[in-house]
Every structure is written in C-alpha cells, then in structure tokens.
Amino acid sequence: MASFDHKKIEKRWQKEWEKKKLYKTADSEKGSDNYYALIEFPYPSGNLHTGHWYAFAVPDILARKKRMEGKNILFPIGFDAFGLPAENAAIKRGLNPKKWTYENIDYMKKQLKSMGASFDWSREVITADPEYYKWTQCIFLQFFKKGLAYRAETAVNWCPKDKTVLANEQVVGGHCERCGSEIVQKNMKQWMLRITDYAEKLLSGLDKLNWKEEIKEAQRNWIGKSEGAEIEFEIQLGGPTAKGRTDLQKSRIKVFTTRPDTLFGATYMVLAPEHQLISNLQFSISNYAEVKDYIEKAKRKTPLQRQQETKEKTGIELKGIKAINPATKEEISVWIADYVLGGYGTGAIMAVPAHDERDFEFASKFNLTVKHVVIPSVVDHVNPPRADKPSKTRINVHALVYDPVKKKYLIIRNKKFGWDTVVIGGVEEGEEPVGAALRELLEETGYVDLEFKRILGGPAKAAYFAKHKDENRIAITTAVYFELKSDKHVAIAEDGENEGNEILWIDAKDFVPGKMVNSELPYWLERLKAGKDFAYSGSGALINSGKFDGTDSESAGKAITEFVGGEIKTQYKLRDWVISRQRYWGVPIPIIHCPKCGVVAAADKDLPIKLPEIKDYLPTGEGKSPLAKAEKWLKVKCPKCGNNAERETDTLDTFVDSSWYFLRYTDPKNKKTFADAKKMSAWMPVDLYSGGAEHTTMHLLYSRFWYKAMFDLGLLGGSTAKLGDEPYKERRNRGIILGPDGQKMSKSKGNVIDPDEYVAKFGSDTVRMYLAFIGPYNEAGSYPWDPHGILGIRRFLDRVWNIASTKNLTKAQALQDLAQRDGASRAILQQENMRVLEKPGAETLARALNKTIKQVSENIEDFKFNTAISAMMIFLNEMEKNPVDRDLFQKFLRILAPFAPHLTEEIWNKLRKSAQGRPASGWKSIHLEPWPEFDPKMLEEDNFDLIVQINGKTRDKFSAPINISQSEAERLTLAREKVKLALENKQPRKIIFVPKRLINIVV
Helix, strand or coil, rough: CCHHCCCCHHHHHHHHHHHCCCCCCCCCCCCHHHHHHHEECCCCCCCCHHHHHHCCCCCCHHHHHHHHHCEEEECEEEEEECCHHHHHHHHHHHHCCCHHHHHHHHHHHHHHHHCCCCEEEEEEEEEHHHHHHHHHHHHHHHHHHHHEEEEEEEEEEEEECCEEEECCCCCCCEEECCCCEEEEEEEEEEEEEHHEEEEEEEEHCCCCCEECCCHHHHHHHCCEEEEEEEEEEEECCCCCCCCCHHHHHCCCCEEEEEEEHHHHHHHHHHHHHHHHHHHCCCCCCHHHHHHHHHCCCCCCCHHHHHCCCCCCCCCCEEEEEEECCCCCCCEEEEEEEECCCCCCCCCCCECCCCHHHHHHHHHHHCCCCCCEEECEEEEEECCCCCCCCCCEEEEEEEEEEECCCEEEEEEEEECCCEEEEEEEECCCCCCCCCHHHHHHHHCCCCCCCEEEEECCCCCCCEEEECCCCEEEEEEEEEEEEEEEEEECCCCCCCCCHHHCCEEEEEEEHHECCCCCCCCHHHHHHHHHHCCCCCCCCCCCCCCCCHHHHHCCCHHHHHHHHCCCCCEEEECCCCEEECCCEECCCECCEEEHHHCEEEEEEECCHHHHCCCCCCCCCCCCCCCCHHHHHHHHEEEECCCCCCEEECCCCCCECCHHCCHHHHCCCCCCCCCCCCHHHHHHHCCEEEEEEEEHHCCCCCCHHHHHHHHHHHHCCCCHHHHHHHHCCEEEEEEEEEEEEEEECCCCHHHHHCCCCHHHHHHHHHHHHHHHHCCCCHCCCCCCEEEEECCHHHHHHHHHHHHHHHCCCCCHHHHHHHHHHHHCCCHHHHHHHHHHHHHHHHHHCCHHHHHHHHHHHHHHHHHHHHHHHHHHHHHHHHHHHHHCCCCCHHHHHHHHHHHHHHCCCHHHHHHHHCCCCCCCCCCCCCCCCHCCCCCCCCCCCCCCCEEEEEEEECCEEEEEEEECCCCCHHHHHHHHHHHHHHHHHHHHHCCEEEEEEEECCCEECCC
C-alpha cells in the first residue's frame, strides 16, 4: 500500500493557505451568519506539548465544519504572555523576560501553523504588547473610578527568606517553591476587585447558559451561596481587659450559621487565629503565651492546608474567657483552631459537634460535650399511624445484640402479628439507655453475659401504629449495641408481653430494612457499618431545645433566630479577587500614590504605563515588586495636584489579562478603544468556548465577572441590548492526555510525548486525528497516549490516499473536465456514472455514505469526534469493497476535511485538475466547499424483519421488502415451514397485518 508524503503535502498547503489568507475573517459576509469559536489562548512557555495540540487542533474540527456549512467563522489565536515562568527564567538564568517571552512566541507560532488549524492570524493578540495592556489599564481605571477596584489589607503568603509575596501556585507543601523556606501568612495591602458584589448575578446567570451541568455546579460551589443566620454570643471575661479598653467588658462574637436550628446544641465556640478579639482580650486570656505560639504556627500554613479534610484537628482553649449560648444561657468554652479561616464569614463559628463532622472530630479529640438537638424523623409506612387511634409519646431503647462467633443478630419474632424486631422497650424515669437495654434483654431474652460496645449515635424519632398496644406511638429511640460473650442466660416468663414471642438468631443478610419491622433500623446499620460515631448533619425533629422540642428543623431555624435576636442572612464563600502581584513581568497597575491626594488614577493620556527596562528582577525586601527599584520610572508628578508622587509598583494578576481578550479579538488593531461597539455586536457573545476543566472556577468565573462589570458600566457601547451580560453562550471542557503508562506526563517519569516528533514521523493530520480519536472530547476523562493507536490512524489515511489513486476516480475526473467544455462529453460522463452506479454494491455504498454523513455531522456538533472517525473508518471498509464514483468519494473527502485538512486538500486538488494538468476553472479549497447534506429518505432501509405471530405469540420472522403488501406478506408467511408446523393444518380465521412490523395469524 502506497503512503503519502505528509511533509511535502503539509508544507505546500500551509504555505498556500497563508498566501491566500484562506482563514482571514471579515466582520460580516453576505448570506452568512457569524459564528465565534474560541479556544483558551496559550502561555508562551517555549514549546507546544501534547496538551496544546489537544486543546487547539481538535476544536479546529468544529470550526472547519461550521465554515463549510456557510458560517462566517471567527477562530482567533493569541498569547497570554505575562506570567511567573518568564520572571523565574529571568531570575534563575539571567534572561530578559520580554526577550524570553517573545522568542518563545515566535517559535510557538511556527509550531501552531504546523498544526494545520484554521486560525485567523490577522487577529492575533499578545497580552504583553503595550497596545493590548493599554486597554487592560484603561478598563481597570474605569473599575477603580466606580469603586469596583480598591486597595485593602489581606492575608498573603510571605517568604521570609526571599522577602516577597508568593502566589498560591508558588507554595508547595507550605514551602516556597523557589528557595524551600517555610512560608508565613502576613497581612499586606493589596489591590482587589469586588467580585463579591456580583455573586448573585454570577449565580443566577448560570441558569440561562447552555453549559454542561457539572461546569455550572462547579461555579455554584465556588461561589458558595449559603442561607442562614447571624447570631451574637456574649463574652464573659475572667480577668482584666487591655488597658483603657472598658468597652471590651461587653464583647460579643458574631457568627454566621446555616443551621440556626442546632443553636441549642452549640457546646463551644471556635475563633480563627486571625480574629481581632484574641489580641484585644489578651490580658484576659490566662494562657496567652500558648495561644500566641499557636497563632504563629498557623501563619505558616496556607488556607488550603488549614482546611484539608484529612488534617488532624488542632486548637487551643482561650482560658479565662467564656461565651454565653444565647439559646440556653449556658457558659461554653472558647477556642482558636486553624480550620476556621479569618477571611470567611465572621472568622468565628458556633460549634455543634453532634451535627457537624469537623466540630465532632474536634470535640472528640478534646473531650468536649456532644449534645444532640436534631434527630432523624421517620414514619413507618408499613404500619403508619392511624387517624382513629390515640397517640402516645415514649422514650424507647433498641438493644442490638451481635454474636461475633456465629456472626448472627438477636431478634424477637412475634408470631401473633407476624413481625421480626430488635429487643425494644421503654426507658423508665431515672434510667440511662444502657441500663434500660440490659433490663429489656434480661426480661425478653434471658441473656446475661453481654458486653456493652457503644451507643449508636443520637436518638431517632419514629411514628407508627403499635398493633400490640392498639395505639399510635411516637417513639424517641436510642440504639445500644452489645456483643454476646456466651450463651449464659436465665429463664424468662412466657406469659404477658413475651407470650407468642420467639427468640431467634439471624444472618446479617436478613437483619435489614424490609425484613425487620423497625423503621429506625437504617440509621442504626449506617452507624454500625461506620464502626465509629459521627455527626448527624441531616434534618429532622428537635430535642433538647426547650420550647422548640418536637418542631421540625426546617421551620425551627427561623423561629430560633428570632428567639435569640439574630438576623436571617445570605452569605457567599466567594472572596474578593486579589489582583496584586509583587512581580515585574505583568501589567503595571495605573495608580499614583500622592502624599497629599492619596491614591490617584493615572491620566488616560499617559496610558499605557509601560514596563521599564530593569536589570534586577528580584523583589525588594519589603515585599514590593522589582519595579520599586526603577527610580526614574517610579518618580512621577501627581496628575491631580502636580506634586511629587510615586507609581504603584504592583502588577496585575495574569487572570486580569485573560478576562477580556475575547473582546479584543473582535477589533485587535483599534487604537481608539479596546473594541468598536459594532464589531463587538457582530461577534459577541462567543458561540462556543472550549478549554480546560482546571479553569472552570477561576478564569471562567473571573472573565464572566469582568464582562458583567463592563456591561453594567456601559463599556460595551450601545450594543449592550444584543450582547447581554454573559460572554459565552456555550462552554465545553476537554479531558486530559496521559502518558503511555497511564500517568500524568512529567519529565521525571520519562513519559512525556513530544508532538513535534510524531508530526515529523506521521504528519500533522495523523496527530490531530489521533487526538480526536483517543476518547470523548467533551467529557471529563483521562486518556493514555497509545503508540499503536496512532499507527492505526496513519494506516487509515494511507488507505484514503490509495483510493484517490484508483483508475475509476481518475477516469471519472477526466470526463468531468471534458464535460465542462462540451455537451457530448457530458453525455459520456452521465453514461459512465450510470455504469458505476449500476454495478453491484453501488447503491449500498451510497446509502452507507448518506448514513455516515449524518453521523459525522451530529458527532462533530456533540464533540464526539472519536465516534465520527469510527463511522468514517467503517465507511472506508465499504468503499474498498465496492466501486466508487467520483461524486461519492468527493462527498466523503468533504466530511474528512475538518479532521485531515492537508491530505484532503491535496487529494481534492489532484481530482480537480484537468487532464492537461491545469487547474479546473472555478477551483477553490475543499475547506470552502459546502458541507454535504444527507438525504433522510435514503436513511430508510429497503428491508425489515417481519415478525410472524400465531394467536399473538411470536413463532417466526423473516426479511421482507419495506413496502410489501398485505397479500404478498400473507403468501410468503403461509409458505414458511415454521409457520406450517405451528398451524398444525388449522385454517386461519383472521390475519392481522401491521405494515413494517408484524403479521398475526388468528386460528
């Protein structure tokens, strides 16, 4: 089998496409609708890896199909050029970050063009270009003037050795990535954006977006809306306050809770180590030295480390101060613990260990009181309460006994009423549950040698009709778990309540809900399975809650909040976006610090404020960026008063640069504004945004906020009515490509796949098709690179190349060229095509292609590129077995074109050349040809399986023509041997025929 020269073909067509500006997009095309397909632009790291190819080459398939369907496609590319790697290269290797970045961009452009993606390079944007970041600064200033951008103190990661602020990504295991020093948390003034002002808009906007639910849910969880209550706890001091601070005698701690219904179960309080009250009350805290030491240790942890679920809970009691539970009026202890964050909520929590797992773990470690105030509430649906019977509330105990030797459970079988139950009884006044359980076991079973293991958590409430008592019961029941030590037992009375009872030991498989009468059993089994106690965090009925006992937890929350003078509130987990970076290689923040005027916006005429050339890229010891060393650049006149002032030395977070780049693509050369309103209106919102799942909760959220803020400030021009306040109509996340060993690619593991190597060996078309074939693109998943899989794709393309070289196709093409010049040749061509179509299998092949066009069209829209390729592979098998006419093959080439753009362009060009070797008149690229349509009528099969029934029972089936008549169906059916045998010479009384389905003979 001949193989095509991919190097020669790809080089030729990439050069030709660029020369003819094939993919340059006008803002409008007559008769075409605009379609904006966006991919996340790359960071210029210096080399395209496999992930880049997966991110860019595969979505290009959809862009190419849309273009062939007649859409005016905007498929732009650019570079997210600012960032930490450039600065690290500058520090470690003495390189200029700008030079390093732009050299990388030049190299990556060549790699991107070798990919064969249909990018419009005329719209390229580079965020490090002053022509771009001028508008980043301009938009920032609009936010600043409207109060959306502000400067405030916030906790940051501080490296004490490098004396600089670190981004979260620069902290590894609590240590500085660069020098290995242990980081500390430090409060510093930072620039921030009020994204929290948009929390509700960001949430509600998700409902109208055509995004996968898991993407929307990730953003909802990140925003973290909580409905709850704000409640104050009074502080009681056991010692003196800070000198002169008499106001602290009446200190209060405010907490936010989503479960005010559990307030009666709050048995201690926890403050974040950063909470201001701790330093205010230091003279009242008798163990303040110990507390201060704990605070210093907490500063060495990031918020993420402090909140890890697997982390062992730590904390210190603030001895000398107590809080008053506003519901019970009881004193409770106050602690500090690093699992509570100062930047979330009020920086303090009321701890309810019975109903919060973190609080429960903390209470278990420090032996603090666990008080159950909400219990599960169930209604027995087998024996529900009856309206005509009286009701009685009882405090009960369930005794669960397990024999570890025989691996069986003890039950009581009531023969009279036909139920199986655990040993159950009432808890008498003054009794504890364990004592009551032992008494009931003795009375009902006689077993005396039992080992108490544990109480299975808090009680449960059940409502049922007790047949044996002829009354409704509302039972508050505690489960007590024992293990049998020996069979030692005493005789029991067989009259009274024990009459008709049978004592049995049953297997665990029978000790389950459905076989046992106890409706509380699921809760007991869950707690048994866990092997330990845990918090019950569900809803239910209140107990131990004073006048609220018996109230359902849903309605109790509001009532208890009002009872203690609290306030119903909504809170969000989302924090304001910290955009300050103490780095050089970023957008300078356009702010002037004036001793007289304070913080002042730079003048618009001075934008862009360009980065100065410097030699030392290390931050200053005071936590300022290297820009603080650029004396000439730093010193400036205040634009407001004209006095000496200084520039802001922080630079903007790179997520700011990527929050609006999609708008600049619509008008990248505009020098008067960031983008013309009409051009934005022509393209926005983005029709499809394809990217990585890792950006769901940061870049994707930040850019939605940025766009909404611009919309509200009128920065999107008069087109806002059309644009709306959401930037992306649809978002698709891709999976991850793993190494051949199934692990994430890394140099240390030696499993990194270099795409350049495979492009050189197999060709760009093969690599991009293999990546599209490796797994479903629109589903979160990880797909290992398979060296054998890419060979299969190359063989597939070689087979397509071989079909293009067959005599049939060449002869048909020559006739086509002649037909363009005279009518006689047209007649010959028609005869030739008829001969091809009349050959056996030709119609079958035409039907198969029609079906393939439909499937590939639908699969591309659904990002199921792998199944589209499978469909084309199946069709190729059919093509190799049957005669192929030129028109049919060219249709196939057109659906293959988005996947293998170079090869299909080459074959298309060869087929369209005249017999003399000159291009046929009216030639254009295959990528501008119309996408083939399928014929719905051809999807219908010629035959179907006719089901044969006798008296409604299926006896036979056979293949019949789709348009078979009833008389013909009857004739063929009655002639079949199976039918003759089944009829046993009986004459049909009636024959029912359902077209395209069945025939039923009634005898």
